[in-house]
Amino acid sequence: MPDVSELAADLLPEPSAPLGVLAEYAAGRHGETPFLSDTPWALTDRPVRTFAEFAAAIEELADRLWAAGVRRTDTVAIVQRNHIEVEAAMLALARIGALPVLLSSMMEVGELLESVAKLDSPTVLVDDFGLARLGASRHALSHLASRVLTWSANAPQWTIGLGDREAHLASPREASEPFVVTHSSGTTGGPKLAAHSARSLFGMVAPMILILKTQYSKKDLNAKHLSFVHARTCAGTLASLETAIPMLSLCDPDPASVKEQLLLHKPTSLETHPNIFIHWERLTEDPDRPFASVQRFISTFDAMHPRTVRTLLGASDDPGAHYLQAYGQTESGPISLRIVGRADAGGYSPRNVGFPGGPIRIRVVDEAGAEVPAGETGYIETRSPGRMLGYLGGDDPMIPADAWWPMGDIGRVGADGSLELLDRIVEHVEGTESLLEREDQLLDRLPELVELVLVKTESGDGVFAVACVRAGEECTAERFQDAAKEVGLGAIPVRFWDWEALPLTGSYKVRRGVLRQRLGRRMEKSAPRQVKGSAR
Incomplete structure (x- = not known):
């Protein structure tokens, strides 16, 4: 089991370089560090297997965007397949100083168009998958976007191809400026566009960097199947570059493909969404034991069901196997952390989401906004270094930066200082606690x-x-x-x-x-x- 006492530090680390050029910096120091993907890249013909090759791909993409006229003042909405290429496109735009807006291609087309409409005539950037999603709506898109750029080799007439290359001017944004825009999940309503600065994005992942630097080694391999447009993935990619920990991107969640990759690469950490871990449960019964090498099962989106936690930990051969759970949201970043080992798994309840760390503060308040004592149920609020700058496009007025952020959840603080998450406010029903x-x-x-x-x-x-x-x-x-x-x-x-x-x-x-x-x-x-x- 890892020691998380480092998270008590109030002073969080600073990035080694501006985030817009962090890949180049990491390539210069640790260029041979593995940076792998289960699915071939489509945006470049060059292989991408190491930090150095990832940085070279980013530079190429930045040159192609520059040749198409993308500049520092531009806002660029990205709609691409769920692949690590999304992160490369984001960092290519960040090198130029443009503002990338990452939109999930899993959104309904109407929601994609609504998100573009909030951005005041942005550039839209698509790959072949994005073209397929938006092609039937190209006339509506023409009224919402200034232009549509595409990586596709067969660019239709209503788009601009990115086949040319011209050396770009690297001009990353200041730490306090908007660095990237992601969106909320939209589980209870429409997705909201949340802007993060380089400082807030790094604040989101800095506690994890403390653990990576002290308790991981270059022999570790982090395998991740995530939404590559999510703020968590942006922060996780930057953490990998910052700490030189090898990374494997799993773009295909099909259990057969995942089994093949796990047996081939033998990762020591595995992170995905809780609903995907549930679908991978069947692999725990496979005689080839694909989870045997995994020491850390990680979920930072929702808590996992106890059955899934027990099943996964039982499928690992590592004596220190554990589940690492973080609670947070796009707007706040992670605000609490819990670690569950085999000995704890039998009595594990995902309602307890652990403890805050570092400068993160949590409280529970009543309907009037007054803090309630430990043990009493109320509304969860936080102050955290990973909090976004604000919403774009008129989504909810932003509260002051030094104010408490409402998480939209019901919970309570235990006598030991841990946080219990009971329900989303909008989903709570009178008569049941959770x-x-x-x-x-x-x-x-x-x-x-x-x-x-x-x-x-x-x-x-x-x-x-x-x-x-x-x-x-x-x-x-x-x-x-x-x-x-x-x-x-x-x-x-x-x-x-x-x-x-x-x-x-x-x-x-x-x-x-x-x-x-x-x-x-x-x-x-x-x-x-x-x-x-x-x-x-």
Whole structure:
């Protein structure tokens, strides 16, 4: 188990170089450090396997963007396939000093267009995948964007190809200026555009850098399957460059592909979204033991279900195998950290999300904004160095930088100073302390489910369930209702759904608001008026 006492330091490290040129700096110091991908690059013909080759690819992309007229004052919205190339495009724009806006290609097309509309006639940058997503909307896009640039070798007439190359002028932004714009997940509404400076982005990952520098070595390999447009991935890429820790990008989440990569490269750390870890559970039964080399299973988006944590830790051959969980959001960065080893896994509850570290502060307040004592439930707020600069495009007025940031969650601080996360405010139902905890309990009782979501009805006083059954297995409505009664939910409506048909964010979170819109009225007719529970 790692020692996280370093996180008590109030002074966080500073980046070794401006983030816009950090890849070049890292290549100069640790050029042979592995920087791998399971999927070939499409934006460049050159191989990208090391820090040096990654930096060279970034320089090439910056030259091509410069040749197309991209300059320091430009805002550029990126819509590309989910690949580490997104990070290269971001850093290429950062070298020039332009402002990259990373948009998930998993968004609905209408949401992509709405996001572009918030940016005041930006440049749009696409690859072949982005072309396919936006091609049918090119006329609408022509009214929202100043131009559309494409990496595609077969650029259609309504776009500008990036085949030419001209030496660019590196002019990275100051640490306090906007460095990148990412977006919120949109689980409960539409995605919001969140601007981060180089300082806030580094503040987001600086606590992890302290651990990487003191407890990782060059023999480690971090494998990650993440949304490459997410602020967490931006920060994680920069952390890898800063600490010279080898990195493997897993772009294909298919279990067969993941197994092949794990057996080939034998990573010591594995990070992905909780819903993807659930889908990889089947690999724990594989006689080839693809998780054998993994010491650290990491999730920084949502807490993982206890069943998944126990299953993954049991599939590792490393005696110190553990699960590292961080709680935070795009706007705040991570604000607490928890580590769970094998000895703790039996009693693990994801409702406890650990402790804040360094200069991060957490409090819980009542409806009037007054801090409540430890043990009392309220609304979680934080002050953190990873907090964004603000929203773009009129999304919510920004509160002052020195004010407490509302996380939008319900929780409480324990007597030991740890934080318990109970529910999203917008998903909380009177009569139960935590719907999230009930989901965990149901998944423990129903191992045939790969996902289970409890959704508040449109009226706000009832709940319905959406359950996804693992391929080749079965769950009847009667079995589900028996389990629901066991965990104190009573009889609730359930809709069985294919996981592939769930409305998901770019980080594979279930969009509960969309499920409520699609199913709410039909399900509400049979939903109870109140959920039974054990509120305290």
